[in-house]
Amino acid sequence: MTHRIAVIPGDGIGPEVAKVGVRLLERIGLPLQFDWFDFGADRYLKDGTILPQDFLDTLRRDYDAVYFGAVGDPRVPGNEHAKGILLAMRFELDLYVNLRPCILIDDRLSPLKGKGRNELRFTVFRENTEGLYTGAGGVFKKGTADEVAQEIEINTRKGVSRICEAAFAFAERRGMARVCMADKANVLLFGHGLWRRVFAETAQRHPAIQAKAMYVDALAMDLIRQPEAYDVIVTNNLFGDILTDLGAALTGGLGVAASGNIHPGRISLFEPVHGSAPDIAGQGKANPLAMALTGALMLEHLGYTREAGLVQSAVEEQVREGARTPDLVPLLGGPASSTETVAAELLDRLTART
Numbered sequence: 472m473t474h475r476i477a478v479i480p481g482d483g484i485g486p487e488v489a490k491v492g493v494r495l496l497e498r499i500g501l502p503l504q505f506d507w508f509d510f511g512a513d514r515y516l517k518d519g520t521i522l523p524q525d526f527l528d529t530l531r532r533d534y535d536a537v538y539f540g541a542v543g544d545p546r547v548p549g550n551e552h553a554k555g556i557l558l559a560m561r562f563e564l565d566l567y568v569n570l571r572p573c574i575l576i577d578d579r580l581s582p583l584k585g586k587g588r589n590e591l592r593f594t595v596f597r598e599n600t601e602g603l604y605t606g607a608g609g610v611f612k613k614g615t616a617d618e619v620a621q622e623i624e625i626n627t628r629k630g631v632s633r634i635c636e637a638a639f640a641f642a643e644r645r646g647m648a649r650v651c652m653a654d655k656a657n658v659l660l661f662g663h664g665l666w667r668r669v670f671a672e673t674a675q676r677h678p679a680i681q682a683k684a685m686y687v688d689a690l691a692m693d694l695i696r697q698p699e700a701y702d703v704i705v706t707n708n709l710f711g712d713i714l715t716d717l718g719a720a721l722t723g724g725l726g727v728a729a730s731g732n733i734h735p736g737r738i739s740l741f742e743p744v745h746g747s748a749p750d751i752a753g754q755g756k757a758n759p760l761a762m763a764l765t766g767a768l769m770l771e772h773l774g775y776t777r778e779a780g781l782v783q784s785a786v787e788e789q790v791r792e793g794a795r796t797p798d799l800v801p802l803l804g805g806p807a808s809s810t811e812t813v814a815a816e817l818l819d820r821l822t823a824r825t
């Protein structure tokens with residue numbers, strides 16, 4: 472059976488890294504069909520299209536995954552096209568798991584003294600459809616001295632339950648021992664009280680996994696002090712957003728950080744954590760490794776575990792022995808190479824493995 476992948480390269484460095492990612496995945500020789508879509512700032516500025524009405528239906532009906540570059544362009548200062556493209560897919564396709572592995576691939580990429588590959592190996596399950604990111608709320612008496620602004624945090628039993636379940640199921644599949652839930656239940660009594668209760672109920676269904684609930688501020692501190700104490704972290708949308716940037720910084724930065732927006736068993740979207748990086752777009756400086764690792768996450772989601780491992784190990788070898796883009800030079804040393812040079816070497820490494 473051929474898996475159909477919708478490729479949306481987007482803006483800035485998105486197309487530069489998407490091109491590399493697709494070339495890599497094609498090299499493996501799997502039955503994957505890549506269809507390219509031009510949604511992004513150019514298209515929006517040309518004819519006003521953000522995401523056509525029927526595109527989401529097409530995705531649901533005909534596609535298995537979306538392989539996404541990045542969106543964001545200085546010519547669209549309000550970023551409305553980016554929100555309309557990415558957030559629409561996250562919410563409309565109900566991609567409730569934001570999966571972000573924070574796994575160090577080379578000891579030299581760690582900024583923490585004495586913490587290397589054996590210590591930095593945690594994965595974050597960020598709730599992706601609720602919390603403070605639904606747009607619920609409003610302003611009253613705007614612009615006056617009496618202005619009131621409210622942002623409402625949405626926590627549903629269904630939403631909390633399914634992300635907790637996904638985190639425990641992942642830990643079980645991977646043979647991991649521990650799941651930690653991060654909240655602020657000491658002050659956010661209602662919403663995060665619900666998280667505490669649902670997390671405890673979920674933990675009871677997975678007695679072989681050690682479950683621990685922590686306040687997010689304490690966890691942020693502990694991730695620097697002893698990251699090795701964590702295998703899987705599950706948390707809400709806002710805290711996940713922040714903790715995963717911390718996780719990216721602990722494991723080599725945006726150039727190597729991959730993510731999935733997943734609804735288990737349904738079409739899901741895979742994207743590097745980084746944005747469109749307008750400061751380096753068009754200069755051949757973009758690191759394509761995050762997009763390559765994102766491809767590995769997508770392969771895994773599609774059931775190609777062995778092939779995902781091949782991509783992962785080719786990237787690891789590239790970091791260990793190969794050319795690097797300028798973003799990794801401060802960590803790895805050596806001269807800086809172009810996106811194209813890194814991509815060519817990476818392709819050779821993958822070819823040698825297939």
Ligand SMILES: NC(=O)c1ccc[n+]([C@@H]2O[C@H](COP(=O)([O-])OP(=O)(O)OC[C@H]3O[C@@H](n4cnc5c(N)ncnc54)[C@H](O)[C@@H]3O)[C@@H](O)[C@H]2O)c1
Binds near residue numbers: 550746751
């Ligand atoms: N998922 C997404 O599509 C997404 C995510 C974050 C930001 N954005 C958008 O991207 C635009 C730029 O945002 P930003 O500058 O805050 O974040 P960014 O991730 O684009 O860039 C931050 C810094 O990291 C560098 N960087 C990022 N990816 C890199 C890579 N692959 N190789 C080498 N260096 C890399 C950039 O050059 C920049 O200095 C904005 O419009 C923002 O809204 C989009």
